[in-house]
Amino acid sequence: MGFNELKISxxxxxxxxxDLVNSFFNAKEFFGISLVENENKITKSLDLDSVESHKQFFGKFPINDGLYEIPIKHRFQYKKISINLNGRIDAYSKLNKTIxxxxxxxxxxDELVYNGSINLFKTQLFIYSYIFYKNRKEVEKLKLIIASTNKKVIKEFEYGFNEKxxxxxxxxxxxxxxxxxxxDISKSKNKKIDPIFPYKEFKPIQQDxxxxxxxxxxFITFIEAPFASGKTSAVLYSVAKKYNFPQIHYFTSRNIQxxxxxxxxxxxxxxxxxxxxxxESCLYSYLFCKSLDCKYYLYPTEYYSILKENGCPVIYQRLFYTMYDLIIADYNYLFYRALxxxxxxxxxxxxYHSFLSRISxxxxxxxxxxxxxxxxHLTFTKYKKLNRYFKPLFESDEFSFEYKNIDNNDENPFTNINNRFYIDEIKTPIDSNFFETLLAVIVNIHNFIKENNKKDLSDFENEIFPFYQKLKTILELFEFDIVMSYxxxxxEKIFTYKSIKSILNKLFYGYKEVIGIxxxxxxxxxxxxVHDSSQFSIYSINIPKKIRTYIIDKIETTFKKREKNSxxxxxxxxxxxxxxxxxxxxINRSVLLFxxxxEFIKMIDLFIINPLFDKIVLSKDFKSNNPSLRVYNGRIDEIKDFFINDKIHLLFMPYRSIIQEGANLNFDIAGGFFVGLPFRVPDNQYLTHSILMKEYLELSNEYSNNSFEILSLFPAINDVLQSSGRIGRDKEMDNFLYFIGKEFLNRKVYDNICDCYSDLRIIRS
Ligand code: SF4
Known part of the structure; x- marks a missing residue:
C-alpha cells in the first residue's frame, strides 16, 4: 500500500x-479525523461464520430497500490540477437517506480502533457521502459497519451528514x-533522460x-564479483537502463553500504x-509521540509534505517511501515483508551470502x-492483566519443559555434535490451537501497550517486550512451515522453519525480478x-589480488583452544x-587485526608488547584492564586524529565490525592479520538446521558434511574474506595478509583464499 496507486499525469x-485511503495505511495511527459518531452499537452474530465477501454479508444482513455497489466519481479542482476520485458505495437506502x-x-x-484503521474507514465513508451528495442524491446519515469474523461481532458507527x-x-x-x-512530475522528468553512470569510466568488470x-x-540473477569492483553502481545503472528507472527495493545489512x-x-x-x-529514526524507543512531547511530532498526517521532509522522519518515511524509485532498507524489511x-x-x-545466514x-x-x-512470575506479580492470556500459552505442549536434565551416565552429546541425541524432539506440524493461543497473547499485549501509552512503560519495555518480539517471530513462522525442536x-525450545526454500519463495513473491549481489x-x-535452478542464472568473475598472503598453520584458534594458545x-x-x-x-601506518x-582480543592484547605499537581497539563499549590498549569509539573517518605519531597503529576488531562493513578508510593500511575463523551459528540452531537439512533436503551421502559447510563454514569464510577485502584497495603489492590458524588449511577454506589471492604461501609454525 502507498501512493504508488495514484495515476498522475x-x-x-x-x-x-x-486506494487513496489505503495509501495512508503505513502511518494510519497518525491519520486524524475530527468528526465523531452520533452513536455506535454492537451486535454479536454467529451468522458471520461463513461470511467472507460483501455479497455474503448483505445476503445475510440485508438493508431495507438497499441498493448495492453503486459506482460514483467526482472531480475536484485544486490549484491547476484536477483530482479525480472514483469508487463504489457498498450500500444505500433511499428510504433512510443512508450510505x-x-x-x-x-x-x-478494538484493535482496529487502537491502530487507527477506523479513521481510514471513516474518511472513505465521508468521501463517498460527499460525492454522492454532489451527484444530487439525498444523504442524511452515514453508517460504518465493521464485522469481525473472528470475534463474531458486528459494530455499527453512525454519523450525521454535514456537507460543510x-x-x-x-x-x-x-x-x-x-x-x-x-x-511525481519531477520523477517523470528523470525517466526521460538516460541514466548517468556515477563514475568517470566503466571498469571492464562493470561493463560485463x-x-x-x-x-x-x-527471475533471479546472481552477480558474483570481487570486493570493491563497483558491482553496486553497475547493477543500479543497468536496471535503470533495462526498465527505465523502475521501483527498486534494495536490501542490505550494512549501514555504510x-x-x-x-x-x-x-x-x-x-x-x-x-x-x-x-x-534509528525515532528519538524514543517507543511510540510515545504525544505524551513525551517529541519535537518532531506533527499531527495529523496532512501536515507532512513529500517535498519538505519536515516533521517526524518515521512518519515521513512510512508515508512517502512508496513514491521513491530506489528504496534502500535493511533485510528486516524484507523478512517482515514491510515494503x-x-x-x-x-x-x-x-x-547475498550473508542474507542466507541472516534468514537463519x-x-x-x-x-x-x-x-x-x-x-x-512477572505476569503473576506486576502485569496481572496479562496473566490470563499467558496462562494457556505456558500450559501448551510447545512451551512446557517437563524433560529431566540428562544424567551423568548419558553419552556426552558435545563429543558428537551431529548426534541426533542432542536434539530430543523435532515437532512438525505444530498444532493450530497453539497458533490461536499465541495470537491471543500478541493481540492482548499490543492492546495493553496502546491502553497504557500515556504511562511510563520503560519497565515493560525491558521485561516483556523482548519476549513479545520473539512471540511475534514465532507467529510469522506459521506462514513458513514452522518446526519446533527441543x-x-x-x-530450550527452538522454533524455526522446515526449509529455507519456502521462505525464499514467500519473500520473493510478487517481485518482477530479483538480483543477488x-x-x-x-x-x-x-x-x-535453495532456489529452483530453472529460475536463476549466475554471473561470476574472479580476479585474484596480488597481495603477499600467508597462512600460518598448526596453531589452533577454535573456541576451546583460544585461551591456551593466546x-x-x-x-x-x-x-x-x-x-x-x-x-x-x-611506522605511521596501520595494521588491521581481526x-x-x-573476548579473544582481550586474551591476546596483553601479550602484544612493544613501545613501537600504538594499540587501538575499535568498540563502543569495550572495557579493558590493559592501559596500553586504547579504545576508539568515534567515526572511523576521523580516527587519524587519534593515532599517536611515529608508531605502528595496530587496530584490533572482531570480524563483522564497521571496517568489514565497507567503510571507506582514509588512512594508510599496510596489512592485516586474520586470527581464526568466526563460526557464528549457535550450536542449538546449527544442530536443528543441520538435522532438518539432512531430513528434508535429502542431501546425498557424497556431501555428508554439507550442512556444516552451508550453515557454518562458508559464512565464516565469507566474513574473513570480506574483512581481508579492506586491505590492498589501492596498492596491492605494498600490502600483506596473514591468516593465522590451522583451520585455514581446510581444503575448502584454502581454495577460497587461493581464489582471492594469487600470491599465497604457507608458513609452517
Ligand atoms: S520521532 Fe517523535 S514523533 Fe516520530 S515516532 Fe519518534 S516519538 Fe513519535
Missing part, C-alpha cells in the same frame, strides 16, 4: 477512493496530494555486469530514500525454561539447494609485525 491525479460502508476483518474491532464539515475534512488532503503530484543484467531473462547506495542511486538519477529502522511493491518492483539483495538467524527463535519462568542440554557465492551447491598467537603477531616493519616501513570476538 500532466495536470491531473486519478485514483480510486479505497453504508462495510468492512469485514479477521481482527478484533465533511468537505473541510476532504479539503485537507488537497495540498498534501498536490505536493505528491509535483514530486551491465551486459549480463541487460540480457538476463531469469546503505548511504553509499543512496548516494550512487541519486547520481544515476533515481529518486532515492533510505528506510531506516524505527530505532509494499508494484508488479514492476525489482528486488536487489546485497551481500531471523527465523529461528530460542526460548528457554528460565525465560518462561521469569515472564510467568534441546535437553540447554533446556555478492563477492562470494560459495558454496554454489547451496544456491542450487600467548603463542600473541608472540607470533609480535614477531611478524616486527619482521614486516623492516626498515621502519610500518578476531572472532572481543
Amino acid at each position: 500532466e495536470g491531473s491525479i486519478t485514483v480510486g477512493i479505497t 453504508y460502508e462495510l468492512k469485514i476483518s479477521e481482527k478484533n474491532i 464539515e465533511i468537505y473541510k475534512e476532504i479539503k485537507k488532503l488537497f495540498p498534501f496530494l498536490y505536493d505528491i503530484y509535483l514530486f 555486469i551491465i551486459k549480463n543484467i541487460l540480457n538476463s531473462q531469469n 546503505k548511504n553509499q547506495v543512496l548516494d550512487e542511486g541519486k547520481r544515476i538519477g533515481y529518486k532515492s530514500i533510505l528506510r531506516k529502522a524505527f530505532s 509494499s511493491k508494484t508488479k514492476d518492483t525489482i528486488c536487489i539483495i546485497d551481500e 538467524d531471523f527465523f529461528t527463535v530460542s526460548i528457554n525454561k528460565q525465560e518462561i519462568e521469569k515472564i510467568r 534441546s535437553r542440554i540447554s533446556n 555478492s563477492a562470494t557465492l560459495e558454496p554454489k551447491q547451496l544456491l542450487y539447494h 600467548p603463542i598467537i600473541a608472540n607470533l603477531l609480535n614477531k611478524t609485525i616486527i619482521i614486516e616493519n623492516k626498515g621502519n616501513k610500518l 578476531f572472532a570476538s572481543y
